[in-house]
Amino acid sequence: MSLNHAILGFLKDKPLTGYELKSVFDMTVRHFWPADQSRIYRALSSLADEGWTEVEVVEQDTRPDRKVYHITDAGRAELHRWLTTPLPGKGQHHAELVQVFFAGQLNDGEILDMLRRMAAMAEAEYNVLSSHPALSGDCPIENTSRSLFFKMLTLHYGIYISNASATWLKETIARIENSEHEKGGKL
Amino acid sequence: MSLNHAILGFLKDKPLTGYELKSVFDMTVRHFWPADQSRIYRALSSLADEGWTEVEVVEQDTRPDRKVYHITDAGRAELHRWLTTPLPGKGQHHAELVQVFFAGQLNDGEILDMLRRMAAMAEAEYNVLSSHPALSGDCPIENTSRSLFFKMLTLHYGIYISNASATWLKETIARIENSEHEKGGKL
DNA sequence: CAGTAATATATGTCTACGCATATATATGCT
DNA sequence: AGCATATATATGCGTAGACATATATTACTG
Numbered sequence: 269m270s271l272n273h274a275i276l277g278f279l280k281d282k283p284l285t286g287y288e289l290k291s292v293f294d295m296t297v298r299h300f301w302p303a304d305q306s307r308i309y310r311a312l313s314s315l316a317d318e319g320w321t322e323v324e325v326v327e328q329d330t331r332p333d334r335k336v337y338h339i340t341d342a343g344r345a346e347l348h349r350w351l352t353t354p355l356p357g358k359g360q361h362h363a364e365l366v367q368v369f370f371a372g373q374l375n376d377g378e379i380l381d382m383l384r385r386m387a388a389m390a391e392a393e394y395n396v397l398s399s400h401p402a403l404s405g406d407c408p409i410e411n412t413s414r415s416l417f418f419k420m421l422t423l424h425y426g427i428y429i430s431n432a433s434a435t436w437l438k439e440t441i442a443r444i445e446n447s448e449h450e451k452g453g454k455l
Numbered sequence: 456m457s458l459n460h461a462i463l464g465f466l467k468d469k470p471l472t473g474y475e476l477k478s479v480f481d482m483t484v485r486h487f488w489p490a491d492q493s494r495i496y497r498a499l500s501s502l503a504d505e506g507w508t509e510v511e512v513v514e515q516d517t518r519p520d521r522k523v524y525h526i527t528d529a530g531r532a533e534l535h536r537w538l539t540t541p542l543p544g545k546g547q548h549h550a551e552l553v554q555v556f557f558a559g560q561l562n563d564g565e566i567l568d569m570l571r572r573m574a575a576m577a578e579a580e581y582n583v584l585s586s587h588p589a590l591s592g593d594c595p596i597e598n599t600s601r602s603l604f605f606k607m608l609t610l611h612y613g614i615y616i617s618n619a620s621a622t623w624l625k626e627t628i629a630r631i632e633n634s635e636h637e638k639g640g641k642l
Numbered sequence: 643c644a645g646t647a648a649t650a651t652a653t654g655t656c657t658a659c660g661c662a663t664a665t666a667t668a669t670g671c672t
Numbered sequence: 673a674g675c676a677t678a679t680a681t682a683t684g685c686g687t688a689g690a691c692a693t694a695t696a697t698t699a700c701t702g
Contacts, residue, residue, distance in 0.1 A: 269688075270550040277557035287650050301553055302546035304690060309652060330697050332650045351557060352565050355550050357576055359489035361659090363457040363542050365609045366488055370464035370538060372602030378539050379605075389544055415559030418566075422552045425623055432619040436612055456658080474680050491660060496682065517667055519680045548689090 271311050274301060276320060276347040279339040281411075283324070286312050286335065296419070299397060299426045312337055320346050376444065383441050390434035397426045458498050461488060463507060463534040466526040468596065470511070473499050473522065483596060483606065486584060486613045499524055507533050563631065570628050577621035584613045 278284060278292055286309045293303040312335075315321045320343030326334040339347075364386055371379045400423055411419065465471060465479055473496045480490040499522075502508045507530030513521040526534075551573055558566045587610055598606065 270548070270553050274553050274557075277553070277560070280560065285650075297553065297556060299546065300549040302548070306652080307689065332696070334650070347557075348560070351554055351561055352569070354572055355554070359486065360547055360549075361457070361489070362487040362547075365612065366457050366461050366464070366484065367538055367542070368612075369484060369606055369609045370461075370534075370602075371605040371608075372599070373464070373467065373535070374538055382539070385541055412559070415557075418558040419556055421558075421627060422556045425552065425555075428623050429616065429619060432616060436615050440608060472680075493682080494659065519666070521680070
């Protein structure tokens with residue numbers, strides 16, 4: 269399970285609590301691996317059950333005790349195993365494309381609303397990623413320059429793909445505005 | 456739920472059985488909406504429960520009776536409602552990017568294996584989509600030229616994105632072969 | 643003074659999805 | 673003769689994920 273292994277990946281750098289992990293996920297991998305708070309806590313339980321992490325309970329007076337998770341040797345081995353194992357390439361479910369696929373049933377106004385909305389989403393995504401703090405050297409996690417290189421790669425991938433997506437949508441909108449779909453224009 | 460609405464989309468053209476729907480899904484929307492056989496049958500049950508379809512049982516001697524599903528007026532209304540409703544933009548989970556994100560923990564040989572494998576997958580996807588029968592005019596479902604226009608759009612999107620993905624991976628591989636990640640090269 | 647955000651963990655529950663399996667028969671291939 | 677494939681539907685089960693809610697305190701902001 270990728271969530272478990274992503275957590276191991278973060279814990280390898282530094283011991284963390286569930287609460288801290290939630291904000292680390294949000295600051296770094298949110299755009300390709302959004303993680304729900306409740307799932308992080310449950311994943312942390314299962315990692316400890318399997319012996320891949322150990323819990324250090326830090327008592328606090330005024331707040332709930334912090335449970336700081338440390339990766340074990342077994343956890344490091346499991347992380348390495350997973351990182352070098354090909355993933356079963358599961359087809360992604362892309363509900364927006366289902367809407368496009370059946371858009372012929374709508375009138376042009378409805379279709380343009382749909383596509384403009386999607387284009388706005390793709391552009392917003394592009395803008396969010398393009399203004400990511402890591403791009404201005406403000407990196408929220410500890411990194412060697414080597415590990416930073418690969419973390420930045422995923423950000424650049426997101427920028428690249430959201431840009432491609434937005435471009436495709438804008439071109440499609442332009443084609444529909446020119447009524448190509450009614451003139452039998454070639455794709 | 457998109458599966459339910461995709462089924463309604465197909466049934467609007469033509470009444471179909473679960474078995475037929477499975478092959479229609481595989482021939483048309485598989486690349487952005489893979490549908491498990493068991494899920495299709497369960498979806499069909501729930502569509503009938505909600506009154507969006509009606510079942511016509513066609514008896515057969517040697518095989519199980521065919522249950523042909525027809526869309527109802529309520530079903531057509533629901534389909535239109537869904538097609539014109541913005542989807543809650545859920546972040547996709549992309550496990551391969553998790554592997555790239557933590558790839559700094561691997562050695563260069565392991566990383567190149569990973570990226571070459573991913574590039575091969577992306578290229579394979581690109582090749583499959585590029586040789587889709589619909590591109591040579593061999594279209595497996597009934598279509599007006601208007602509805603065909605939008606169905607083709609999703610195919611072109613897949614080709615466009617898988618190409619972008621493969622290009623990004625190949626460029627990344629080249630950069631690592633040139634050891635940019637060890638020279639502190641800029642991204 | 644009241645409301646909200648931050649710190650911190652945890653459970654309950656629903657749904658979608660994936661995989662396996664069950665049942666039954668005809669046809670075609672090797 | 674045996675095996676795979678196509679036709680046809682259905683249930684069982686495990687897991688991941690989404691969303692809500694519970695608990696408890698401090699610190700800030702209007």
